[in-house]
Amino acid sequence: MSTILVTGGAGFIGANFVYYLLENHPEDRVVCVDSLTYAGNLSTLRAALADSRFAFYRQDIRDRAGIEAVFQKEKPDAVVNFAAESHVDRSIDAPEIFLQTNILGAQVMMDACLAHGNVRFHQVSTDEVYGDLPLDRPDLLFREDTPLHASSPYSASKAAADLLVQAYCRTYGLAATISRCSNNYGPYQFPEKFIPLLIANCLSDKPLPIYGKGLNVRDWLYVADHCKAVDLILRRGRIGQVYNIGGHNEMRNIDIARLICRALDKPESLITYVTDRKGHDLRYAIDPEKIHTELGWSPETAFADGIRRTVDWYLANRPWWEEILSGEYRDYYRKMYDDR
Ligand code: NAD
Ligand code: TYD
Numbered sequence: 001m002s003t004i005l006v007t008g009g010a011g012f013i014g015a016n017f018v019y020y021l022l023e024n025h026p027e028d029r030v031v032c033v034d035s036l037t038y039a040g041n042l043s044t045l046r047a048a049l050a051d052s053r054f055a056f057y058r059q060d061i062r063d064r065a066g067i068e069a070v071f072q073k074e075k076p077d078a079v080v081n082f083a084a085e086s087h088v089d090r091s092i093d094a095p096e097i098f099l100q101t102n103i104l105g106a107q108v109m110m111d112a113c114l115a116h117g118n119v120r121f122h123q124v125s126t127d128e129v130y131g132d133l134p135l136d137r138p139d140l141l142f143r144e145d146t147p148l149h150a151s152s153p154y155s156a157s158k159a160a161a162d163l164l165v166q167a168y169c170r171t172y173g174l175a176a177t178i179s180r181c182s183n184n185y186g187p188y189q190f191p192e193k194f195i196p197l198l199i200a201n202c203l204s205d206k207p208l209p210i211y212g213k214g215l216n217v218r219d220w221l222y223v224a225d226h227c228k229a230v231d232l233i234l235r236r237g238r239i240g241q242v243y244n245i246g247g248h249n250e251m252r253n254i255d256i257a258r259l260i261c262r263a264l265d266k267p268e269s270l271i272t273y274v275t276d277r278k279g280h281d282l283r284y285a286i287d288p289e290k291i292h293t294e295l296g297w298s299p300e301t302a303f304a305d306g307i308r309r310t311v312d313w314y315l316a317n318r319p320w321w322e323e324i325l326s327g328e329y330r331d332y333y334r335k336m337y338d339d340r
Pocket of ligand 2 (some may be wrong): 031045087089185192193194197209210211216217218253277
């Protein structure tokens with residue numbers, strides 16, 4: 001039996017990963033470390049908390065002593081680091097916390113891994129570290145050797161963490177891997193992000209804010225496919241390697257907004273163009289050839305199915321997101337969108 005420590009497991013992808021492990025690896029224990037920022041939600045882990053193979057610690061990854069105590073108690077065999085500040089718009093507004101959590105927090109986790117006999121470490125990174133691609137060159141894709149060229153404080157902090165992971169591999173021999181995934185969607189995504197924001201606004205007949213002209217392109221992947229890829233890399237990936245994760249599913253923002261309107265039978269007149277994001281990346285697109293050939297990974301969820309499942313999940317779990325919308329998120333929304 002292995003013990004896998006998942007940081008950020010009360011957030012969107014981390015929670016999906018916790019459930020993925022519990023379902024697919026009955027032989028493993030899963031320990032979650034999460035400080036429960038605005039984006040963390042313990043109710044997301046309710047079913048996991050009822051499982052004797054799961055343990056939760058409310059713990060900040062920047063806190064060395066606290067992380068050391070968790071390592072001493074749980075003796076993890078592997079760490080998967082999802083914990084991060086993850087929203088680009090917030091990073092433009094207030095970058096400092098992104099540098100602290102995403103870079104220094106990752107360092108604390110790596111130091112703990114080294115101090116406990118070189119515990120296997122996986123860093124969950126993002127395709128945003130590569131910057132963006134032009135809209136008129138569909139032939140160009142992000143490969144693992146594409147130079148880092150971050151645009152936002154968020155992506156710069158993730159790129160810095162990636163460099164640090166690689167430095168720890170080379171200098172201290174840390175047994176680490178990195179994955180860089182494209183945009184995820186699915187259950188439990190915080191409603192500040194594009195797809196759940198569109199769904200929640202549609203369901204309240206509120207305007208759907210589209211930055212700029214809505215022509216920016218993202219490469220969408222269903223969250224369960226990301227979880228499967230991370231699990232494969234953790235168990236079979238080559239130490240020191242970077243793996244891109246994506247499923248060749250590029251979509252323009254405006255087309256996503258129209259699709260959500262259709263899925264919920266709402267008029268497209270809800271679509272409202274607003275002032276563009278500063279430094280807004282034009283296009284992301286992943287070349288997943290390496291993970292496909294080395295680890296046999298391919299996405300299993302077609303976008304039409306994934307989006308239907310996601311919409312159905314938000315319809316069936318209204319209390320989960322309505323609770324968020326009624327809290328401090330209201331102030332965030334006003335600040336970000338009123339008079340935009
Ligand atoms: P999220 O914002 O939904 O969740 C982040 C979680 O981390 C929350 O539970 C939060 O409480 C926790 N956290 C934040 N700061 C912490 C700290 N200092 N100590 C402990 N816990 C802390 O994020 P997400 O969308 O699930 O993203 C997870 C990871 O995946 C991030 O590293 C992100 O960069 C990466 N990623 C996300 C996407 C995407 O589309 N969402 C795509 C590729 C990569
Ligand atoms: P987001 O979900 O924030 O992910 P990221 O910026 O990390 O790719 O945004 C996805 C796309 O949707 C991005 O091009 C910005 C755009 N967007 C809007 O047009 N309106 C919005 O209200 C939000 C949150 C995003």
